Amino acid sequence: MDSLEQNIAKRVEERTDRIVETLSDLVRFPSIVLSDPTKAGPGERDCQLYLQQRLEALGFTTDLWEPDGPALYEKYKGRPGANKGRTFVGRPNLGGVLRGNGSGRSIMLNGHIDVVPPSAAEHWKTEPFTPVLQDGKLYGRGSVDMKGGVTCMLMAIEVLKELGVPLSGDVVFTTVVDEEIGGMGSLAMVDRGFKADAGIMTEPTANRIAPLCHGVVWGRIVIDGIGGHAELTPRAWYEAGPVDAIQLCRQMLDGIDILNRRWMTDPRKMHPLMDMPNQIMVTQMQAGEHPASTAGRAEIVIDAQYLPSEKDEFGLGGHVKREIEEHIAFVCQADPYLRAHPARIEWILDADCAEVPAEHPFVQTMQGACAATGLSPVLAGFGPHSDIGLPSGLGETPTINFGPGDPTQAHQANEHLAVSDLVECTKAIAIAVARWCA
Known part of the structure; x- marks a missing residue:
């Protein structure tokens, strides 16, 4: 790890409280995906508005929009992500672009902000949408799946901006809805034109690089x-x-x-x-x-x-x-x-599913970033479905899964994420962005 990357890792550790605060803020939004896809979850829009404000403070040009579900379905009928009966009123997607100097490779950081319902209250030791920090873990619905990953995306860029790290390539930041009931939010994101030379979808992989789902x-x-x-x-x-x-x-x-x-x-x-x-x-x-x-x-x-x-x-x-x-x-x-x-x-x-070849330059960049931070560079498969097929295929953005947290915690009562996982993931993403977009 060179001196710049040492500074990045050090700054991330110094910002641990800010990382925890950001995830806590996100967990407080009850951005539940409803079983009726024509209705908005109670916190989906508010969560996206919060992230939009954070992105604009970092210098991103943002785009908050409600996709036209019926028009998307007709356009992509029979193709991945096209699900009939979806509407997005009150359920916006968010995209943002932080411009580099135009001479480097771009990267897209992607996550979803919708969460599944919290299940029976008696199964929870805490209130699902009241974040609780206990024994080095943050409890709350969506902490693992996948607001922890969204937090790492955001904080990685915030740290790079604080350090004044110059980026030649653009950083594209996208958060979508609808992932938990079929992925039409990701289809809408790709259809909107958001793409890059490579991408990270921060689904929980226990900080392992998963180029396959x-x-x-x-x-x-x-x-x-x-x-x-x-x-x-x-x-x-x-x-x-x-x-x-x-x-x-x-x-x-x-x-x-x-x-x-x-x-x-x-x-x-x-x-x-x-x-x-x-x-x-x-x-x-x-x-x-x-x-x-x-x-x-x-x-x-x-x-x-x-x-x-x-x-x-x-x-x-x-x-x-x-x-x-x-x-x-x-x-x-x-x-x-x-x-x-x-x-x-x-x-x-x-x-649908996707696989990015192990020899792809970005996979190797990500392996180097993980090794530099002490994480395993060994590749793994992601057992559940994720949306990497849509940006990888239709969007021509080879995208891997990489994010904090034990994936078996997803959709569970008492869902929780170790703060140490958040910090290490943020380090790896920040260093990967610095390497790829330099």
Whole structure:
């Protein structure tokens, strides 16, 4: 680490209180993404206005806008990030540009400010949107996913400005909404024209460089049974039932387990940077109409992963969808009722994935910055989905995931982030920007 980078690291440590204060400010905004994507979360706009003010104080030219969801959908229908029914009234995106002298490479720092609902209050030891600093950790909804990363982005640039570090390339700063329900905010950001020579999306990776993320498809498996009195001896299904949809669910869940076991040893479902092969996770179930009635209908919601090597011609998970559809059809063939009344799958969402090659110059720059700050330069996969596919693909901005915090804390009650992670991440981002944009 040269003297400039030593000064950067030292200044970041000196600004620890300011870093914690910034994350605390962000956590206080209840920028919840609502299940109804036509409605604004209570704190989304206010959070973006706060960040806009901070950016403008640093000399950024900013752009705060509410995307036109229906127009975006029509423009990109069938492509990554295009989700029907989204509106952005009261849910603005924010972009800013800090101009370099024009002779260097540019970088985009990107994050999302929407957070998932905090879940049941009794599961929390603190108020979800009241930041609490305890034992070197900051507690609050969004601290890990991903306002901690947004804090590091902002503070890295603030430190570089305080030190007067000259940058030849532009710094592009973008914070989006809608990430937690499909990524149309990132699509709107790319469509707006925000791009750079390389990018960092500060999703929580435990301060590891993750140039790869999964794609995901969400689907709803619908099983139609025949309702009837649960306490009577049932007739045969071909004599008008009843047929218990919950019992059929058990068969379908067994079938999903069989496919998961097959994927565990399928090389197409594995990547050397990923800890586990792709899997299908059952995330929601709904069945039954009355305590004394056999269920006439059941729904199983699944979340299935795919890799960049499995993308279809549209950059999405069409191949994996067909694979799951064919397997469900086979499961139905094993049961006489389902053979006559097969389950059907309704696809809810398809969120794309991306991979930046290990030999890309920015990946190597980031590895050098991590090594300089004592963080591991070893590359890792990011198991959950993130939006890096949209800037990397459509936006032509090769983007990696790199951010503070244990990703398993995301969406959990008592979500918390170690202050030391914040500080080390801020150092690495600041040094990476100084190296890349110099």
